[in-house]
Amino acid sequence: MDVEVAAKLSAIGFGGITAWVTILGLLKARRSQLREDYCFAREFMGDLRTVPSDSEFLKQRGCHALTGNSTLEYRTLKYLWGLENPSQASNDYSLGFK
Numbered sequence: 001m002d003v004e005v006a007a008k009l010s011a012i013g014f015g016g017i018t019a020w021v022t023i024l025g026l027l028k029a030r031r032s033q034l035r036e037d038y039c040f041a042r043e044f045m046g047d048l049r050t051v052p053s054d055s056e057f058l059k060q061r062g063c064h065a066l067t068g069n070s071t072l073e074y075r076t077l078k079y080l081w082g083l084e085n086p087s088q089a090s091n092d093y094s095l096g097f098k
Contacts, residue, residue, distance in 0.1 A: 041066060069094040 044062045051058055059074040067077065067090055080089045 037066075066090075067094050 044066060047062065048059070056074070063072055063074050063077045064070045072090070072094060076093070077090060080086055080093055083089045
């Protein structure tokens with residue numbers, strides 16, 4: 001009986017440690033993904049100022065990369081960027097298509 005209890009407790013402890021390590025890994029991955037998104041957004045915004053206005057392809061590809069949604073057009077995204085909370089607005093708008 002004592003061996004069963006010890007085995008169950010060790011399984012619970014091992015499961016808890018595994019869950020904790022997994023959660024910490026996901027949080028770190030999310031943080032690094034946010035940093036990567038920020039760097040890309042900063043580069044893309046800089047490119048928008050320097051790239052000629054006739055390169056619609058680059059604008060569309062950049063918007064697609066930023067939002068992960070190919071249905072958003074540059075004009076729409078530019079409008080969403082002008083709102084009070086542009087990140088949330090673009091997320092909400094792209095979720096409306098799903």
